[in-house]
Each structure stands twice: as C-alpha cells, then as structure tokens.
Amino acid sequence: xxxxxxxxxxxxxxxxxxxxxxxxxxxxxxxxxxxxxxxxxxxxxxxxxxxxxxxxxxxxxxxxxxxxxxxxxxxxxxxxxxxxxxxxxxxxxxxxxxxxxxxxxxxxxxxxxxxxxxxxxxxxxxxxxxxxxxxxxxxxxxxxxxxxxxxxxxxxxxxxxxxxxxxxxxxxxxxxxxxxxxxxxxxxxxxxxxxxxxxxxxxxxxxxxxxxxxxxxxxxxxxxxxxxxxxxxxxxxxxxxxxxxxxxxxxxxxxxxxxxxxxxxxxxxxxxxxxxxxxxxxxxxx
Amino acid sequence: xxxxxxxxxxxxxxxxxxxxxxxxxxxxxxxxxxxxxxxxxxxxxxxxxxxxxxxxxxxxxxxxxxxxxxxxxxxxxxxxxxxxxxxxxxxxxxxxxxxxxxxxxxxxxxxxxxxxxxxxxxxxxxxxxxxxxxxxxxxxxxxxxxxxxxxxxxxxxxxxxxxxxxxxxxxxxxxxxxxxxxxxxxxxxxxxxxxxxxxxxxxxxxxxxxxxxxxxxxxxxxxxxxxxxxxxxxxxxxxxxxxxxxxxxxxxxxxxxxxxxxxxxxxxxxxxxxxxxxxxxxxxxxxxxxxxxxxxxxxxxxxxxxxxxxxxxxxxxxxxxxxxxxxxxxxxxxxxxxxxxxxxxxxxxxxxxxxxxxxxxxxxxxxxxxxxxxxxxxxxxxxxxxxxxxxxxxxxxxxxxxxxxxxxxxxxxxxxxxxxxxxxxxxxxxxxxxxxxxxxxxxxxxxxxxxxxxxxxxxxxxx
Numbered sequence: 001x002x003x004x005x006x007x008x009x010x011x012x013x014x015x016x017x018x019x020x021x022x023x024x025x026x027x028x029x030x031x032x033x034x035x036x037x038x039x040x041x042x043x044x045x046x047x048x049x050x051x052x053x054x055x056x057x058x059x060x061x062x063x064x065x066x067x068x069x070x071x072x073x074x075x076x077x078x079x080x081x082x083x084x085x086x087x088x089x090x091x092x093x094x095x096x097x098x099x100x101x102x103x104x105x106x107x108x109x110x111x112x113x114x115x116x117x118x119x120x121x122x123x124x125x126x127x128x129x130x131x132x133x134x135x136x137x138x139x140x141x142x143x144x145x146x147x148x149x150x151x152x153x154x155x156x157x158x159x160x161x162x163x164x165x166x167x168x169x170x171x172x173x174x175x176x177x178x179x180x181x182x183x184x185x186x187x188x189x190x191x192x193x194x195x196x197x198x199x200x201x202x203x204x205x206x207x208x209x210x211x212x213x214x215x216x217x218x219x220x221x222x223x224x225x226x227x228x229x230x231x232x233x234x235x236x237x238x239x240x241x242x243x244x245x246x247x248x249x250x251x252x253x254x255x256x257x258x259x260x261x262x263x264x265x266x267x268x269x270x271x272x273x274x275x276x277x278x279x280x281x282x283x284x285x286x
Numbered sequence: 287x288x289x290x291x292x293x294x295x296x297x298x299x300x301x302x303x304x305x306x307x308x309x310x311x312x313x314x315x316x317x318x319x320x321x322x323x324x325x326x327x328x329x330x331x332x333x334x335x336x337x338x339x340x341x342x343x344x345x346x347x348x349x350x351x352x353x354x355x356x357x358x359x360x361x362x363x364x365x366x367x368x369x370x371x372x373x374x375x376x377x378x379x380x381x382x383x384x385x386x387x388x389x390x391x392x393x394x395x396x397x398x399x400x401x402x403x404x405x406x407x408x409x410x411x412x413x414x415x416x417x418x419x420x421x422x423x424x425x426x427x428x429x430x431x432x433x434x435x436x437x438x439x440x441x442x443x444x445x446x447x448x449x450x451x452x453x454x455x456x457x458x459x460x461x462x463x464x465x466x467x468x469x470x471x472x473x474x475x476x477x478x479x480x481x482x483x484x485x486x487x488x489x490x491x492x493x494x495x496x497x498x499x500x501x502x503x504x505x506x507x508x509x510x511x512x513x514x515x516x517x518x519x520x521x522x523x524x525x526x527x528x529x530x531x532x533x534x535x536x537x538x539x540x541x542x543x544x545x546x547x548x549x550x551x552x553x554x555x556x557x558x559x560x561x562x563x564x565x566x567x568x569x570x571x572x573x574x575x576x577x578x579x580x581x582x583x584x585x586x587x588x589x590x591x592x593x594x595x596x597x598x599x600x601x602x603x604x605x606x607x608x609x610x611x612x613x614x615x616x617x618x619x620x621x622x623x624x625x626x627x628x629x630x631x632x633x634x635x636x637x638x639x640x641x642x643x644x645x646x647x648x649x650x651x652x653x654x655x656x657x658x659x660x661x662x663x664x665x666x667x668x669x670x671x672x673x674x675x676x677x678x679x680x681x682x683x684x685x686x687x688x689x690x691x692x693x694x695x696x697x698x699x700x701x702x703x704x705x706x707x708x709x710x711x712x713x714x715x716x717x718x719x720x721x722x723x724x725x726x727x728x729x730x731x732x733x734x735x736x737x738x739x740x741x742x743x744x745x746x747x748x749x
Binding site for chain 1: 603
C-alpha cells in the first residue's frame with residue numbers, strides 16, 4: 001500500500017459567487033503534450049518511446065476538455081487554468097491553451113518527475129492542484145493518444161479525495177453546488193449529479209474545440225506560465241515522484257502486430273453469404 | 287451519325303472480351319448521366335478500354351462507320367461532358383489506370399488517363415513529391431482533369447492542370463497515336479497542340495497517356511481562418527493578400543449560410559467564428575518558421591482589413607474540423623434541396639464582391655435560393671440554384687432566367703463561363719454568348735481539323 005494521502009480540505013464544497021451573486025466556476029484543465037504522429041518508434045533496447053525529432057501536439061482528447069471548460073466559463077463565469085506536466089517543451093501546449101482561451105497555465109517540470117507512471121503522474125498533478133488553490137472542477141480528456149491508460153484523471157481525483165466521473169458526453173448544468181453530467185457507459189448513458197469540487201473526464205467529439213486565436217497569441221506573447229518543480233510542492237519526498245514513485249514496471253513496449261491478411265471472395269450474393277457463413281462457423285465466431 | 291448495330295458489336299467483340307463490351311441492361315444506369323445528373327443519355331454500347339491500341343482500333347472503326355464516341359473517366363463531371371447525348375460508343379478509360387513512369391531527374395510522372403487523382407496524389411506523396419492541382423473531387427480521373435483543365439484550391443499559388451501537363455499522348459479519330467509536347471521545360475516549337483487538347487473535353491482526341499510535372503512536396507503547411515463581419519469585407523481583403531507577397535496556397539471564402547448547410551450535412555459544428563463570412567487561407571513551404579512568418583503577415587493584414595480575429599488551423603484535428611466542412615459544401619447544398627444546377631463562372635478577383643452582390647439581388651428578384659462558395663483567390667465562384675419546393679415549370683423557367691442574368695453579368699465584369707468544370711453539353715449556349723461568333727467559328731474549325739467527321743463527343747462545347 002502506498003501511503004501518499006492528501007489530507008487537508010481541497011477547496012469549497014460549492015461554487016463560489018461572483019460579484020453579481022451568480023455562481024462562477026474556477027476550472028482546471030489537465031493537458032498533455034503527445035507525439036503528433038501515431039507512427040512512434042519504440043527503442044528495442046530500453047522499450048521507451050522514441051520522442052526525439054518527433055513533432056508534438058496537444059493530446060486531441062484534451063481539446064474537448066478545454067472546450068468544455070470554456071463553455072462552462074461562458075455560462076457561469078469564472079476562470080480556466082491549464083495544467084500540464086512534462087519537460088520544458090511541454091510549454092508549447094500550455095501556450096496553445098492560452099491562445100485558445102485559458103486564463104492561466106502551470107507547468108510541472110522537474111527532472112525528478114521524469115519516468116512517472118500513472119500513479120506518480122496523478123500524484124504530481126494532484127500536488128499541483130493543491131497549490132493552485134480553490135477550484136470547483138477539474139476537467140481532463142478521457143485518455144491520451146500516447147499512454148492510452150485513461151487512469152490519470154480518476155487517480156488524481158482519488159488523491160484529492162473528490163468525486164469523479166469518466167467519459168462525460170456533456171456537462172449539462174451547475175446548480176446548488178453540483179454538476180449534472182451525462183456519461184457514456186458504452187451501452188447506456190448515465191445522468192449523474194456530482195458535487196463540486198470534482199473531476200470529470202470528457203469523451204471525444206462531444207464538442208468542436210475552438211481554434212487558437214492569433215490575437216490571443218499576440219497578447220499572450222509575454223504571458224508568464226508558472227513552472228513548478230518538486231521544491232514548489234507541499235510534499236517534497238522524492239520517492240513519491242518520477243520513476244522512484246512509480247510501482248509500474250514496464251517490461252516491454254511494442255507496436256501491436258498489424259495483420260493485413262485478406263482474402264477476396266467472388267460470386268453471387270447467395271454464394272458469398274454461404275461462404276461467409278461457413279467461414280464464420282469454421283472459425284467458431286458464430 | 288449512326289447508331290451502333292449488331293455488326294458493330296460483333297467487330298468490337300472480335301478484339302475485346304465480351305465483359306468489356308456492354309450493352310442494354312448490362313450498362314449501369316450511372317453511365318447515363320454524370321455527377322450533376324441533369325443531362326441524360328444512354329450509350330448504345332459501353333466499351334472499357336485497357337490500352338491505347340484498343341482505343342486506336344475503336345476510334346478508327348467508329349470514324350469509318352460514323353458512330354459517335356464519348357470518352358468517359360470516373361463520371362464526376364458537372365456539365366454533361368461525358369454523357370452520350372446521342373447514343374453511340376461510350377469509351378471508358380478507368381481500366382487504363384497505370385502509373386507508368388516516375389522520372390525523378392526531370393521531375394515528371396507519366397500516367398494513363400484512368401489514374402484517379404487521389405491515387406496519383408498518394409503515389410507521388412509517398413515519394414516526397416506533390417502534383418499540385420487539387421480539384422475537390424479526388425475520385426476524378428487524370429484524363430478527366432486534363433480534358434476539363436481542372437483547377438482546384440491550390441490554383442492561387444500553383445496554377446491549374448494545364449500548368450502541369452508537359453505532354454499528352456492522344457489518339458486521333460483516324461486511329462493515329464500521337465504524342466504532343468515532351469518533358470522539356472521550354473518549348474517554342476510551333477502551335478501548342480497539347481494545349482488545345484487540354485480542356486477540349488474529348489472533342490478533339492482521346493488522351494491515352496500524359497506526362498505531368500511534379501514538385502517537391504512542401505514539408506509544412508497550415509491554414510488560417512479569418513472571420514469578417516460581412517462577405518464584402520472578407521473578399522475585399524483578398525487583392526491585398528495576394529499582393530502582400532505572403533504567397534498563399536489557397537484563398538477560399540466561406541459564407542455563414544453555406545457553413546450552416548455543411549454543419550447540417552455533417553451533423554457536427556464548425557469551429558465557432560464570428561461574422562457572416564470568413565476567408566480560409568492556406569500556407570505551405572519547407573520550413574515551419576517561414577510558413578509561420580508568412581501566416582503572421584497575412585493575419586495582421588486580415589485584422590487590418592476588419593477581420594475579428596484570425597484562427598490558427600495547425601494540427602490534423604483542427605484541419606479536419608475546418609476542411610471537412612469545406613470539402614462537403616457541394617454535397618451539403620445538394621442535400622439541402624430537391625434538385626439543383628450549378629455554374630462555376632470565373633470573374634477577375636477584383637469583381638467578386640460586385641458579382642456576389644448581384645447574386646444576392648438576383649436571388650431575391652427571381653425568388654430562388656442561390657447559395658454560393660468559391661475560390662476568392664482566383665475569382666472562381668461556385669453558384670448553386672436550388673429548386674426547393676418549386677413546381678417543374680417554374681423551376682425550369684427561373685433556372686433559365688437566372689442563368690441568363692448571371693452569365694451576362696459575369697461577361698459584363700470581364701469573367702468567363704467556366705473556371706474549372708468545363709462547358710460540356712450544359713453550358714454551350716453561354717459559351718457562344720460569351721465568346722461571340724468569330725471565336726466560336728475558330729473553335730469549330732479547330733474541331734474540324736482534328737475530327738473532320740465529328741465523331742468525337744458530338745454536341746459538346748461547340749455545335
């Protein structure tokens with residue numbers, strides 16, 4: 001059992017009010033820089049993804065998360081802060097979030113954070129969230145296109161001891177301190193009420209993310225992105241971060257085998273149907 | 287002109303397998319029209335040629351027998367060019383679809399006419415090259431593209447199909463196989479017969495091979511989406527954009543109306559933008575810094591000309607969210623109405639605003655919905671007359687009236703009948719009206735010089 005509990009309270013239990021007395025929301029969106037191509041090579045010796053020389057971009061799922069946050073900000077007022085963990089070049093995606101409309105951005109960057117698995121990553125991000133102050137909602141993409149685990153969001157919520165919901169297709173409303181959320185459970189759609197502060201991961205294609213703005217880029221030219229190292233965080237036990245805080249041992253990473261064996265059948269509809277049926281029977285698919 | 291008789295079929299089957307000589311119910315009804323579908327005609331026989339020798343035999347026979355021959359590629363035309371309006375032989379080239387040579391020293395690729403544009407783009411793309419013409423319909427054949435001198439969105443920077451055809455090998459009605467042009471870069475050697483064949487829509491000769499120029503594929507590209515309060519303000523910025531030296535690859539205009547149709551058609555939202563119109567610009571090049579600097583200059587210019595902002599369309603996801611809508615404009619308009627007809631007039635860039643204003647007035651005056659979109663960078667407008675709930679008579683009347691007004695306005699502004707779709711069957715009278723009798727007579731004589739018996743695609747372009 002890994003003992004890394006965040007004990008103290010984590011922000012208000014309901015959305016606070018703005019000067020007009022209407023509930024407004026402070027939202028944190030977690031984003032990640034990922035390779036911009038799906039053809040990333042794996043180093044056969046170390047089993048690590050070869051990221052050198054590969055162009056990067058924002059994890060596409062995070063675009064939907066950002067857009068969802070912006071829509072809530074438009075509806076209820078408040079702020080959107082972007083948070084990422086990664087090397088210095090991950091600053092690029094944070095700037096991109098600013099150009100899209102984020103109000104502020106934080107990068108957790110420290111050599112001691114390197115090699116983190118989902119547990120250490122979620123812990124580091126949770127530590128950053130604590131330092132960021134009061135918030136009502138954390139929004140994440142449901143997964144990343146490189147790691148693909150879909151676990152960082154929920155694990156952050158566990159560290160922060162806040163409720164979470166995954167695969168949201170919409171955040172319908174916020175009232176009386178709770179969000180009404182629709183989540184995609186593959187075979188059914190659940191409508192949940194989830195108390196703030198909470199964490200929600202959003203499904204893909206639930207909105208059309210806005211584009212980065214040239215004018216915002218011009219204005220954000222001198223914007224400061226806060227860069228935090230381990231020394232800035234409340235928990236400074238090195239064993240909780242990076243490789244040393246990661247119980248996951250990756251034995252091997254390999255691209256899945258691609259099968260493009262194909263057979264072409266020709267004949268009348270009836271013949272083809274018979275052929276297909278017997279083939280499926282033979283392969284015990286039906 | 288004669289119809290195809292049993293003896294003719296017998297001759298064709300003497301050197302072609304029966305499965306490539308189709309008649310009656312074996313001819314798919316799709317062959318009776320093109321993509322637009324308003325011009326109809328069933329061929330007597332559909333012949334699917336596989337080699338230039340076969341084409342030569344078919345043509346010399348048809349010429350002797352005075353049987354019309356309509357050459358057809360993928361049938362994606364919009365003006366009835368590849369429709370057998372008088373029966374006869376339909377000569378389909380889609381089985382002649384080999385890429386026969388890539389010459390990297392001379393930067394050329396040689397293709398048969400049935401190669402699809404998308405397959406050519408993929409083939410050269412995988413080898414680090416680009417074939418720049420990019421008509422929206424990528425399932426069209428290269429033969430069709432050459433026959434209509436197809437354009438596309440990259441025309442602003444790269445030009446049109448004609449600019450990339452170095453030579454064509456074509457079969458004359460008498461069966462001779464001739465190559466016009468060559469791989470040379472410069473050529474001052476007499477009349478350019480190659481250039482007459484380009485854009486001749488199968489009325490002069492049948493193209494059986496073409497050598498095309500390719501360029502190194504740009505490594506970087508990004509698009510900009512600049513929303514403006516009105517169509518006028520958007521399009522008014524274009525001449526300055528072209529003059530600015532930022533060298534855009536494409537300059538498209540989008541109207542709120544057509545964006546909404548695309549959203550309905552795709553069932554997803556376009557990225558949110560302000561205003562009634564937008565310019566969609568593309569920049570390409572070999573270094574990210576160069577492309578981004580030119581894009582920044584263009585952004586400043588757009589904002590200076592009244593754009594609300596300029597949005598950066600840089601990743602695959604963002605390009606998809608914008609370009610997927612742009613790509614389906616034609617389909618979206620088609621889906622929004624019961625029937626439609628189109629015109630693709632081209633006017634000088636400086637006249638687009640005036641022409642669009644006229645379309646708006648015309649739409650109100652004759653009571654018909656006329657959405658449009660197009661290439662702001664080259665003045666090529668795609669204008670669609672939508673039938674909606676109109677009765678047949680009223681629709682035909684208003685369509686005729688609308689086209690008459692529109693083409694005469696285009697001519698008044700110094701425009702031409704077609705920017706990239708061609709004349710085919712549907713636009714013949716407008717071509718005659720626009721060019722006048724002297725030029726039409728010259729065209730007729732040129733046609734006669736190639737095809738004295740008039741068997742090649744009769745009733746198209748000239749009559």
